[in-house]
Amino acid sequence: MRNVTAIARREFQGYFNSLIAYVFLVIYLLLTSWLFFRVFFLNGQASMRLMFDIMPWVYLFFVPAITMRLWAEEKKVGTMELLMTLPVRDVEAVLGKFLAALGLLVLALALTFPIPLIVSLLGNLDFGPVAGGYLAAILLGAAYLAVGVFVSSLTQNQIVAFILGVVIVFALYMIGSDIVLYSVPTAVASVFEYVSLGTHFESIGRGVIDSRDLIYYLSIIGFFLYLNVRSIESRKWR
Amino acid sequence: MIEVCNITKRFGPTVAVRNVNFSVPKGEVLGLLGPNGAGKTTTMRILTCYMPADEGTATVAGYDVHTDSLEVRKRIGYLPENAPLYKEMFPLAYLDFLSRVRGIPTSQRKARVERVVETCGLTGVLHKRIGEMSKGYQQRVGLAQTLIHEPEVLILDEPTTGLDPNQIKEIRTIIREIGREKTVILSTHILPEVQATCNRVIIMRNAELVADGSPQELSRRATGTALLVVEARGPADEIRQGLAALDGVKSVTVAGAEDSFSRLELAVTDGKAVAERVFAAAVRAGWTLRELKAESASLEQVFYELTIGEKEEQ
Numbered sequence: 001m002r003n004v005t006a007i008a009r010r011e012f013q014g015y016f017n018s019l020i021a022y023v024f025l026v027i028y029l030l031l032t033s034w035l036f037f038r039v040f041f042l043n044g045q046a047s048m049r050l051m052f053d054i055m056p057w058v059y060l061f062f063v064p065a066i067t068m069r070l071w072a073e074e075k076k077v078g079t080m081e082l083l084m085t086l087p088v089r090d091v092e093a094v095l096g097k098f099l100a101a102l103g104l105l106v107l108a109l110a111l112t113f114p115i116p117l118i119v120s121l122l123g124n125l126d127f128g129p130v131a132g133g134y135l136a137a138i139l140l141g142a143a144y145l146a147v148g149v150f151v152s153s154l155t156q157n158q159i160v161a162f163i164l165g166v167v168i169v170f171a172l173y174m175i176g177s178d179i180v181l182y183s184v185p186t187a188v189a190s191v192f193e194y195v196s197l198g199t200h201f202e203s204i205g206r207g208v209i210d211s212r213d214l215i216y217y218l219s220i221i222g223f224f225l226y227l228n229v230r231s232i233e234s235r236k237w238r
Numbered sequence: 239m240i241e242v243c244n245i246t247k248r249f250g251p252t253v254a255v256r257n258v259n260f261s262v263p264k265g266e267v268l269g270l271l272g273p274n275g276a277g278k279t280t281t282m283r284i285l286t287c288y289m290p291a292d293e294g295t296a297t298v299a300g301y302d303v304h305t306d307s308l309e310v311r312k313r314i315g316y317l318p319e320n321a322p323l324y325k326e327m328f329p330l331a332y333l334d335f336l337s338r339v340r341g342i343p344t345s346q347r348k349a350r351v352e353r354v355v356e357t358c359g360l361t362g363v364l365h366k367r368i369g370e371m372s373k374g375y376q377q378r379v380g381l382a383q384t385l386i387h388e389p390e391v392l393i394l395d396e397p398t399t400g401l402d403p404n405q406i407k408e409i410r411t412i413i414r415e416i417g418r419e420k421t422v423i424l425s426t427h428i429l430p431e432v433q434a435t436c437n438r439v440i441i442m443r444n445a446e447l448v449a450d451g452s453p454q455e456l457s458r459r460a461t462g463t464a465l466l467v468v469e470a471r472g473p474a475d476e477i478r479q480g481l482a483a484l485d486g487v488k489s490v491t492v493a494g495a496e497d498s499f500s501r502l503e504l505a506v507t508d509g510k511a512v513a514e515r516v517f518a519a520a521v522r523a524g525w526t527l528r529e530l531k532a533e534s535a536s537l538e539q540v541f542y543e544l545t546i547g548e549k550e551e552q
């Protein structure tokens with residue numbers, strides 16, 4: 001645990017060291033508020049649904065952008081050798097990096113909090129669905145992050161990690177969409193629907209927190225973190 | 239302190255390390271010498287648990303690198319080749335991170351960091367990011383990083399490569415200082431390095447260990463010979479034949495002639511005894527001796543013979 005926090009701390013500070021964090025936070029907040037208020041003032045409903053609806057699409061690009069460097073950079077610069085010869089278990093290093101990225105994501109989400117506050121001043125906002133929305137956003141974001149960190153461990157090239165991250169996350173999200181579900185056999189469709197990141201996001205976003213959705217997200221996160229540990233270990237048998 | 243037993247490591251068809259055996263007692267500074275591609279880095283990576291050997295075992299402080307990897311890593315300070323570092327960090331933050339991962343109690347962290355900063359002479363560059371420092375200072379940060387947890391064993395992969403002569407001198411001084419208390423393995427492909435810092439040398443070539451001994455022993459073992467340089471005036475052929483006939487002279491080479499003096503190099507078994515016989519022979523035959531000097535073959539010659547020399551024969 002000590003190692004996990006030490007690594008998470010270093011990576012989290014690393015975001016701020018290299019200005020990535022500031023750029024990320026500013027663009028994220030501007031984009032989210034703009035996309036939200038543009039429509040909000042048009043239809044004038046005191047609801048946050050819209051902000052959460054666009055989140056999977058905003059994350060599609062933001063999450064791989066914050067995870068792409070986590071392993072790729074270490075591999076490229078050679079610090080991987082330093083890290084892996086410290087008395088740190090592979091799984092601790094993976095968790096540390098994942099938590100650092102999650103920290104940045106949660107910070108970004110926390111900074112959007114003025115948006116529901118403004119909305120509640122303008123109209124009558126029900127905070128129940130808002131809380132559900134935030135929880136869903138964290139879970140969805142964490143699942144994207146787990147994919148992104150894993151993908152970063154496959155390459156030395158950050159751009160490759162970014163593109164691969166976007167593609168995999170997009171695929172995982174889209175296999176639950178109606179277009180895909182109608183065009184595959186029913187048996188496959190039900191699997192797709194379950195595996196899809198999108199399906200579960202919608203149900204939590206509606207404010208219903210079902211333990212099945214929670215378990216789903218935790219297993220996706222666990223699965224990709226596990227793959228990540230394996231891919232880090234692969235240096236040993238190559 | 240370190241035992242390496244029949245280690246072999248392959249990368250696909252390439253054998254990077256083949257059947258290597260050596261051990262390093264506590265307190266020794268061992269030089270791992272060999273040309274590029276000899277397998278030095280791979281050997282060190284196995285010892286530091288970065289990658290496992292395909293065959294053989296290695297232990298550090300009694301712990302197996304494969305089965306007790308965490309215990310081994312706790313006891314080693316490792317500086318990989320080219321000193322990879324987190325370039326965007328400041329040295330204090332970096333050392334603080336390491337002291338956390340190394341499990342140094344909060345109360346001692348500051349003092350430890352200050353101590354390695356002093357040992358490695360980093361005080362003047364604390365305001366710079368690691369990536370903004372000169373190569374020499376980056377290397378010092380790399381060394382500081384290996385020392386933070388006061389490890390029993392230091393493994394340094396080519397610690398002076400890429401530095402200018404002054405920086406090399408400084409780094410060597412630090413290494414010698416550290417080497418007084420710790421067991422150190424340092425690799426290099428340049429000879430003077432081992433002569434300057436090591437008590438013992440092992441030489442690797444083409445994945446194999448080809449020599450093991452103190453720098454002096456290796457020189458002596460060169461071909462089991464010392465070199466005797468003789469300059470004498472007299473009939474050149476007579477001198478050459480006369481010297482070749484002496485007891486203990488293995489071969490005579492004519493190295494030149496200069497104002498009626500012949501310069502000859504004798505490969506001999508025992509420099510001092512043969513020198514005496516050469517002197518006696520010169521007196522008997524009436525040659526004038528101008529120079530008579532025993533040289534042990536330099537480590538450079540040994541290295542050349544063991545590495546490049548043999549390669550050309552193949």
Ligand SMILES: Nc1ncnc2c1ncn2[C@@H]1O[C@H](COP(=O)(O)OP(=O)(O)O)[C@@H](O)[C@H]1O
Nearest residue numbers: 249252254272273274275276277278279280281
């Ligand atoms: N990760 C690797 N993958 C494939 N081949 C490698 C790898 N590391 C080293 N080698 C090969 O193993 C041999 C020994 O390399 P190395 O241990 O780096 O030598 P040295 O450090 O003495 O220069 C070289 O032929 C090198 O090409």
Ligand SMILES: [Mg+2]
Nearest residue numbers: 275278279319
């Ligand atoms: Mg090397």
